[in-house]
Amino acid sequence: MLKRLRSAGGLLYKSPVQELVRNAHVRVKFDPQTGLVRMVRTSTPIDTNEQLFESHVPIVTALDLIGREGKTLLIDTRLAPPRNDPEFEAALRPLRVRIARGFLRVAVVTRTATGQLQVQRQTRESGDDIRVFMSEEDAIAYLKGRLDSRRPPPSR
Secondary structure, three states: OOEEEEEOOEEEEEOOOEEEEEOOOEEEEEEOOOOEEEEEEOOOOOOOHHHHHHHHHHHHHHHHHHOOOOOEEEEEOOOOOOOOOHHHHHHHHHHHHHHHOOOOEEEEEOOOHHHHHHHHHHHHHHOOOOEEEOOHHHHHHHHOOOOOOOOOOOOO
């Protein structure tokens, strides 16, 4: 339900978007009207597995509380510093699976073609049904069911 706010120019509507998690590495917001959970990685590097767990375990907890059924997840990694060392990927894999499980659809937005290939490789290896895009617009269209997930998005 939207909250109505009065202003000099008339009524304004405040979005019911809820911030679920905020830390140095990630922000997670949920819009109960659309069912969209938006997870945005910040530009702050994750230097240790301890930082990875401290920043991502609260996400799992928050998503467990709101539930995933019927909801979509957008993961925006465009600001994240690149990292593909095997130890980091191995530590991230179970967290990614726990975060993404149960959503109707999951889309990841990357900044580069290299990042797109990396996420596609990771999701293929883990068997996750996650689509990867370089355009937030295409990712949102996929999450809303407007983009055929079997075809690659148009190049931009």
